Amino acid sequence: MDYNPTSSWNVERLDFTRIDVARVRHDEDMFLLVCSASFVESGSDLYTRSLIAHFERDRELRDWLSQHWEREELQHGRALATYVRHVWPEFDWDGAFKGFLADxxxxxxxxxxxxxxxxxxxxxxxxxxxxxxxxxxxxxxADEPVLRELTGCIKSDEVRHYKHFYQHFLRYREQEGLGRYRVFRAILRRVNEIRREDADMALRHVFNQCYPGQGVDEVAFRRVAARTQALLRQHMPAEMTMKMLLKPLALPARLQNALERPLTSLSRKLFLA
Known part of the structure; x- marks a missing residue:
């Protein structure tokens, strides 16, 4: 399989002392988004255990999950958490993460x-x-140089991860005789799960730690969630997102081309409803 299994960057090589704190410290939305992402990435080992067990008989994929994917995801979490601690040292990252991890x-x-x-x-x-x-x-x-460098590194890792999972999907699609309809249903189920659980859960724990007096104020939380989602929606790479989502369906080229344009306008709502 033509694949470079290792990430090209290392968190130890990032110089967090170069952070232009003044440029980002007062950006509450960026804090909420970066901190939420750090929670999800830092909890990825929980998910990896289930995946490794699921693919126990597939040595190649199992080894990649344990030796590369999990390590890189946790590195994302460490890097993002380190960034949060440098810019917002008053935030109790460990305390908030503990509550998130339990849920x-x-x-x-x-x-x-x-x-x-x-x-x-x-x-x-x-x-x-x-x-x-x-x-x-x-x-x-990101307007702050170190954060831009960091998010660029993580984005490249996630694209590589997608390509690796996709290559293994092609192999299993043939082995299991998976039809397009079953694949579409699986894709739709996972999109709905992401919208319903992961991002909302992480943001909620960050919010509760920041505003303990409003922790039970659902209206206040939804106001913050809507604001950060709207910000992300403005910058979501809609065309890239739709191409990646449609790829496992292996649609005929003419049909894919016909669908991409109308569906691209909806892609921002898929993950940010």
């Missing part, structure tokens, strides 16, 4: 995975599409 662990179970390994790989393509699009948007939003 996140409850949904990172084998029951969340598709019963078919091939369909789970199609679903993984959805997740990697979402993360690649998120970091592309954050990279576009």
């Amino acid at each position: 996140y662990g409850a949904i990172c179970t084998a029951a969340q995975l598709e019963s078919s390994r091939g369909l789970e790989l199609a679903a993984r393509c959805v997740v990697e599409t979402g993360t690649a699009s998120l970091y592309r948007a954050l990279n576009d939003l």
Whole structure:
């Protein structure tokens, strides 16, 4: 398989002392988005355990998940958490993350995975599409040089991860005889799960830590969530997102071309409803 399994950057090589703190410190929306992302990435080992068990008999994929994918995802979390601590040192990252991890662990179970390994790989393509699009948007939003460098590195990792999951999906699609309709249903299920759980959960725990007096104020939380989602929606790479989502369906070229334009306008709503 033509694939470079290792990331080209290392968190230890990033110089966080170069952060232009004054440029980003007062950007509350960027804080909420970066901190939320750091929570999800830092909890990725919970999800990896279920995936490794799911692909226990596939040594190649299992080893890649444990030796590369998990390590790179956790590196994303460490880098983002380090950035948060440098710019917003008063925020109790560890305390807020502990609460998030307790809730996140409850949904990172084998029951969340598709019963078919091939369909789970199609679903993984959805997740990697979402993360690649998120970091592309954050990279576009970032006005601070170190954050722009960091989000660019993570975005490149997520695109590589997508390509790797996709190559394995092609293999399983043939082995399991997966039809387009079943693949479409798996993609749709995972899109709905992402919208319903991951991002909302992480942002909620960041919000609760920042505003303990408003932790039960759903109206206040929804106001903040809507504001950050609207900001991301403006910078979401809609065309890239739609191409990545449609790819596992292997649509005829003419049909894909016909669908891409109208669906691109809807892609920002898929992950940010």
